Amino acid sequence: xxxxxxxxxxxxxxxxxxxxxxxxxxxxxxxxxxxxxxxxxxxxxxxxxxxxxxxxxxxxxxxxxxxxxxxxxxxxxxxxxxxxxxxxxxxxxxxxxxxxxxxxxxxxxxxxxx
Amino acid sequence: xxxxxxxxxxxxxxxxxxxxxxxxxxxxxxxxxxxxxxxxxxxxxxxxxxxxxxxxxxxxxxxxxxxxxxxxxxxxxxxxxxxxxxxxxxxxxxxxxxxxxxxxxxxxxx
Numbered sequence: 001x002x003x004x005x006x007x008x009x010x011x012x013x014x015x016x017x018x019x020x021x022x023x024x025x026x027x028x029x030x031x032x033x034x035x036x037x038x039x040x041x042x043x044x045x046x047x048x049x050x051x052x053x054x055x056x057x058x059x060x061x062x063x064x065x066x067x068x069x070x071x072x073x074x075x076x077x078x079x080x081x082x083x084x085x086x087x088x089x090x091x092x093x094x095x096x097x098x099x100x101x102x103x104x105x106x107x108x109x110x111x112x113x114x
Numbered sequence: 115x116x117x118x119x120x121x122x123x124x125x126x127x128x129x130x131x132x133x134x135x136x137x138x139x140x141x142x143x144x145x146x147x148x149x150x151x152x153x154x155x156x157x158x159x160x161x162x163x164x165x166x167x168x169x170x171x172x173x174x175x176x177x178x179x180x181x182x183x184x185x186x187x188x189x190x191x192x193x194x195x196x197x198x199x200x201x202x203x204x205x206x207x208x209x210x211x212x213x214x215x216x217x218x219x220x221x222x223x224x
Binding site for chain 2: 031033035041042043044045048055056058059091093095098102103104105106107108110
């Protein structure tokens with residue numbers, strides 16, 4: 001049973017481009033959480049999704065950021081028109097039940113905006 | 115003030131020493147997690163606690179719900195224990211999301 005898979009591991013984008021980060025949860029997990037770790041800062045919650053639904057997006061920046069978790073395929077975190085301040089590590093976690101009873105994290109995607 | 119505070123921020127130890135990392139929180143929680151993050155690496159869950167004490171190998175985690183405090187102990191520390199240790203809580207009122215401490219950078223020298 002593979003763990004939470006994130007890709008790419010490293011992503012370099014120029015200012016103004018779009019970044020797409022993918023997260024495949026563990027098998028049987030239908031709840032996905034995205035977190036962001038800015039340089040020299042702690043992890044911060046961004047969004048919680050269930051299949052085809054956004055449950056809690058209270059941590060998402062109001063503009064340029066969106067997330068989805070379709071019926072088929074991975075969850076996608078999309079950042080439009082990236083800026084230098086978006087450079088960070090983005091982690092995905094999944095759980096089989098609501099309430100994040102266990103914390104299964106992916107390896108993260110390290111986004112660098114140049 | 116952060117809802118989750120860890121101390122110390124940085125800790126350097128000699129191989130074999132007993133290590134304690136502390137976590138205090140100011141909100142009602144349903145669970146507390148201890149996580150480990152290696153440089154450039156992913157995040158590994160070490161423990162999830164809602165009461166009492168758990169042990170796994172050389173690692174021990176305790177929580178005191180009344181005092182809103184948890185500790186992570188490492189016995190007979192080893193250089194491979196060098197990592198960032200992160201305390202995270204699941205707040206009673208937030209449903210599913212985790213709130214994290216800033217992390218403790220542990221360096222164990224041979």
